[in-house]
Amino acid sequence: MAAPAVQIKMLIIDDSQSYVEALYREVQRFSILLRHAGSLEEGREFFEGPEGSSITGIILDVKCMKARRQEVPDSSFITAAIKYFGEKASHLPLVVLTGETDQYHNLKELYEGTLRVYSKGRDENEMITFLLAEAQKLDWVRLRQSYQDVFAVIDRFLDTEAEQELTSCLREIDSTDFTTIKNSLSCLRRLQENIYLAINRADSELLPQRFVGGELNIVGAYKHLAETGQVERYKIIDRFSELIYKITSDNGAHTPHANPKYPPSRYSVHAVTFAMLDLLLWFGSLMENKQG
Numbered sequence: 616m617a618a619p620a621v622q623i624k625m626l627i628i629d630d631s632q633s634y635v636e637a638l639y640r641e642v643q644r645f646s647i648l649l650r651h652a653g654s655l656e657e658g659r660e661f662f663e664g665p666e667g668s669s670i671t672g673i674i675l676d677v678k679c680m681k682a683r684r685q686e687v688p689d690s691s692f693i694t695a696a697i698k699y700f701g702e703k704a705s706h707l708p709l710v711v712l713t714g715e716t717d718q719y720h721n722l723k724e725l726y727e728g729t730l731r732v733y734s735k736g737r738d739e740n741e742m743i744t745f746l747l748a749e750a751q752k753l754d755w756v757r758l759r760q761s762y763q764d765v766f767a768v769i770d771r772f773l774d775t776e777a778e779q780e781l782t783s784c785l786r787e788i789d790s791t792d793f794t795t796i797k798n799s800l801s802c803l804r805r806l807q808e809n810i811y812l813a814i815n816r817a818d819s820e821l822l823p824q825r826f827v828g829g830e831l832n833i834v835g836a837y838k839h840l841a842e843t844g845q846v847e848r849y850k851i852i853d854r855f856s857e858l859i860y861k862i863t864s865d866n867g868a869h870t871p872h873a874n875p876k877y878p879p880s881r882y883s884v885h886a887v888t889f890a891m892l893d894l895l896l897w898f899g900s901l902m903e904n905k906q907g
Contacts, residue, residue: 622646628658629676654680665775671750677713708749755782768899799884804863810898811836852897855890
């Protein structure tokens with residue numbers, strides 16, 4: 616069983632803290648980060664929160680609490696949990712875990728052909744193999760693996776929203792739909808803004824507040840970084856910073872007063888997206904140097 620190239624997240628809902636901690640340690644060697652909820656209520660809150668969109672698989676205990684204040688496992692938990700995730704996350708692999716032998720056989724028969732059922736303390740490797748294989752079918756997981764150096768920068772220094780915006784741009788990079796093209800360019804504009812905001816938060820001397828306070832001055836920000844030697848003037852990052860700003864500003868963030876003679880195409884999105892990947896790599900190096 617090979618580990619994926621990048622870390623992926625899975626959600627487990629189980630009321631046994633000790634079991635989850637043991638499984639957490641086990642799956643780390645496969646680059647899986649387990650997120651734990653002790654009840655369906657907490658699982659729903661997590662899944663509907665900012666990290667929910669990054670989940671690649673769901674593990675459900677058979678008997679667990681439906682509400683966080685419950686103290687005794689609810690036998691109706693599994694039915695409610697399967698119903699919820701079936702409606703909200705039908706694209707994700709979902710498995711069921713049980714620690715009781717009789718229950719295991721009954722559930723295997725009950726969910727035959729619809730859900731994978733595994734036995735605690737025996738089937739963990741088989742379960743992980745299945746979840747990993749299914750995760751590789753998700754397009755955004757494949758994108759993270761293809762551009763793992765860039766997503767590593769976002770994971771360390773930006774936020775989930777930035778991850779989602781870059782993923783969206785990469786997923787739609789070949790779209791010829793004009794609205795999608797404009798949306799992609801708008802996403803890239805916001806990503807560039809987030810880079811300069813993050814630099815300012817990390818070191819306000821490196822990029823002073825006057826460039827990010829109130830209305831963000833992107834042109835002033837990238838020119839300041841070149842003037843102070845953080846970026847080589849007229850070289851790749853300097854040129855790409857200007858290209859990203861001008862193309863996204865004229866064609867994505869703002870609606871032109873008149874239709875341009877040459878509107879942006881999918882190749883425009885390609886050019887700006889790959890310029891952004893270089894800008895993100897430069898940003899990651901800059902932030903690593905700041906951390907020593």
